[in-house]
Amino acid sequence: MSEVMRIAEAPAFLALKESPASGGNVPSSRQPPVLKGTASSNVAIEIVSDLQSVAVVWKVFEKLADCTPFQTFGWLVQWQAHIGEAKGTVPVVVFGRDDDGDILFILPLAIERRGGLRRLTWLGMELGDYNGPLLADRFSRHPAASDFAAIWGSILALLRSNPQLHFDLADLPKMPEMIGEQKNPFLQLQVFPNRSGAYITTLGANWDEFYAAKRSASSRKTMRKKQRHLEAQGKISFVEVVDFDASVQTLETLIEQKSGAFARMGVENIFMRRGYPEFYRAMVTDPESRDIIHMSRLEVGSMTAATNVALQFRERYYLILSSYHGGELARLGPGRFHLHELLRYTIERGFRYFDFTIGDEPYKLDWSDTKLVLYDHLTAYTLRGWLAVSAANLQRRAIRFIKQTPVLWHLAVRVRAFIGRRKWKSENATDESE
Numbered sequence: 001m002s003e004v005m006r007i008a009e010a011p012a013f014l015a016l017k018e019s020p021a022s023g024g025n026v027p028s029s030r031q032p033p034v035l036k037g038t039a040s041s042n043v044a045i046e047i048v049s050d051l052q053s054v055a056v057v058w059k060v061f062e063k064l065a066d067c068t069p070f071q072t073f074g075w076l077v078q079w080q081a082h083i084g085e086a087k088g089t090v091p092v093v094v095f096g097r098d099d100d101g102d103i104l105f106i107l108p109l110a111i112e113r114r115g116g117l118r119r120l121t122w123l124g125m126e127l128g129d130y131n132g133p134l135l136a137d138r139f140s141r142h143p144a145a146s147d148f149a150a151i152w153g154s155i156l157a158l159l160r161s162n163p164q165l166h167f168d169l170a171d172l173p174k175m176p177e178m179i180g181e182q183k184n185p186f187l188q189l190q191v192f193p194n195r196s197g198a199y200i201t202t203l204g205a206n207w208d209e210f211y212a213a214k215r216s217a218s219s220r221k222t223m224r225k226k227q228r229h230l231e232a233q234g235k236i237s238f239v240e241v242v243d244f245d246a247s248v249q250t251l252e253t254l255i256e257q258k259s260g261a262f263a264r265m266g267v268e269n270i271f272m273r274r275g276y277p278e279f280y281r282a283m284v285t286d287p288e289s290r291d292i293i294h295m296s297r298l299e300v301g302s303m304t305a306a307t308n309v310a311l312q313f314r315e316r317y318y319l320i321l322s323s324y325h326g327g328e329l330a331r332l333g334p335g336r337f338h339l340h341e342l343l344r345y346t347i348e349r350g351f352r353y354f355d356f357t358i359g360d361e362p363y364k365l366d367w368s369d370t371k372l373v374l375y376d377h378l379t380a381y382t383l384r385g386w387l388a389v390s391a392a393n394l395q396r397r398a399i400r401f402i403k404q405t406p407v408l409w410h411l412a413v414r415v416r417a418f419i420g421r422r423k424w425k426s427e428n429a430t431d432e433s434e
Contacts, residue, residue, distance in 0.1 A: 032090065032164045039154035041143040043104060044097045047158060047165075051077050051091055058093075061103050066135045066180025069292050069313040070128040076108055078282045078289075079124035083275035088113055091123050092165060094155055096144065104144055105185075106134040107155070111167050117388055120159070120167040127279070129198065129320065129357040130374070131174045132184055140182045148185035160381070168385030171392075172377040174358060191375040195400035199356040199368035200316075207344040214367060223336070230332045234301020238341040241295035247284040250297050254307040255280075257323035264326070280321070284309060296345070298338040305334035308342060315352035317342075339363070360403060 035047040048054050051073075058073040069075060080091060094107035110123040122131040139145055159165045174194055175186050204210035211220070230236060241250045255271050262269040271277050283289050292313055298306040305325045311318040319342070324335035346354050356364040358374065378393060380386035402408045 032092070032162055035158050035162060037154060037158045039096070040150040041147045042099055043144050043151055044101075045151075045155060045158055046095045046097070047155075048093050048095070049091050051080060051093070054093060054095075057103070058106065061106060062134055064137060065106070066137060066139075066182050068130045068132070069311040069318060070124065070130055071108055071132065071134050072292065074286070074289050074292070075283070076124050078279055078286070079127060082279040082282060084110065084112075084123070086275050089123070090165070092120075092159060093123070096151065098142060098144075102136070104136050104139050104142055108134070111165055115388070117169065117384060118167045120170040122172060125173065128174065129318070130176050131172065132176060132179050132186065135179050135182055135185075137180075145183070145185060149188045152189065156381075168382040169380045169389050170377065173374075175375045175377070176372055177375070186377060187375060189377045190379065191377045192397075193400065194374040194376050195396060195403050196358050196360055196374070198358045198372040198374060199364040200370040200372065201354045201356070201368045202370070203343070203347050203351055203354055205347070207347045210343070210347060211340070223333075226332050227337065230300060230329070230334065230337065233329065233332070234303065235299075236337065237299040238338075238345070239297050239299055241297060244285050247295055248281065250295055250304070250307055251280060251284055251309070253297070253304050254309065254321060254323045257307065257326060258321065260326045261323065280309065296338075296342065298334055298341065300329060300334065303329065305329050306338035308338065310342070312351075316355050317346045317351045317353070318355045318357055320357060343367075
């Protein structure tokens with residue numbers, strides 16, 4: 001019997017196969033009801049807003065499905081608890097099933113208010129570097145794979161049939177072309193490239209060979225010189241962080257270092273957003289997340305010179321947060337040394353890919369051999385939505401044009417950093433005077 005069949009016939013799976021919304025929390029009177037319908041290709045649709053009621057079936061399905069860690073239940077339930085609920089986000093998780101009741105896909109969607117508008121988007125969209133569905137490994141062989149645009153139309157109609165789930169527009173950003181080994185069915189909709197790309201490097205079997213192939217002899221010589229200067233400040237140690245207290249302490253250091261970097265760059269500090277520190281704190285300390293969370297720090301003597309938080313999922317290591325000391329050690333490149341240790345770690349642990357995720361930072365281009373184009377879908381369903389979509393389309397295309405034009409983007413980054421540094425110096429000078 002195959003692994004798929006063993007899990008599919010497990011008692012917990014069978015119980016939820018018959019009624020995916022059974023068990024778990026009892027929905028409140030404000031909770032949208034479970035919606036059911038039938039779409040093209042005889043796909044049965046069920047839409048659920050109570051995440052806990054589908055926890056078991058979701059966790060079982062994600063072990064078999066093509067997806068990224070940003071679609072796992074543990075990631076999204078923590079996001080909803082710490083960020084989504086405070087914003088009034090309503091999860092609308094769509095289950096698509098075949099004639100036998102087996103799950104073909106899960107779409108982790110949500111409806112949220114922003115600027116007076118209600119938008120249909122991905123649950124946890126802001127922190128999902130890759131957004132998309134969870135697909136059964138056989139999805140591409142089912143008629144639903146080629147008929148997904150029609151199925152999507154049925155899902156929208158079912159959502160809009162409930163007054164609690166009306167929305168003005170659909171905004172589905174940062175979608176990869178492939179979900180595992182399968183074509184992303186959402187690319188059957190009208191999409192356009194996201195303003196940012198994502199970058200991946202294929203790892204080798206040996207760190208020294210990989211490093212020599214990626215860096216010239218002169219570059220390696222420069223790093224050895226910097227290493228000697230860094231070692232003069234104290235012993236260099238790569239430390240994996242596993243226990244609760246160390247995880248909290250390392251995260252606080254990361255937030256402090258990263259906040260300083262955001263200020264110097266002149267960009268928004270995401271850790272000032274409501275619920276963001278609490279979300280990351282929950283992820284790095286929750287025992288259920290330990291299988292996918294990896295934390296480490298680079299120590300120079302008694303000083304934490306660099307830190308990172310990453311996701312380990314199947315063959316891939318996803319770097320999602322990293323920071324380095326912004327003081328006297330910064331000129332010696334502690335962040336680069338930490339990255340070297342992370343690449344060494346992933347090679348020694350047998351990972352196949354190191355995923356730098358979304359963002360066009362130069363250091364990612366230096367190491368990567370693959371660039372992923374991510375796609376956005378943006379469509380209006382009301383007059384207010386049409387006005388918002390028209391403005392958003394112009395803004396996003398303009399930003400993408402600037403980012404894809406090196407001269408313009410270099411100028412924009414320099415101006416932004418100049419303003420940020422002046423503001424940061426002014427605020428620090430004020431703090432010192434006080």
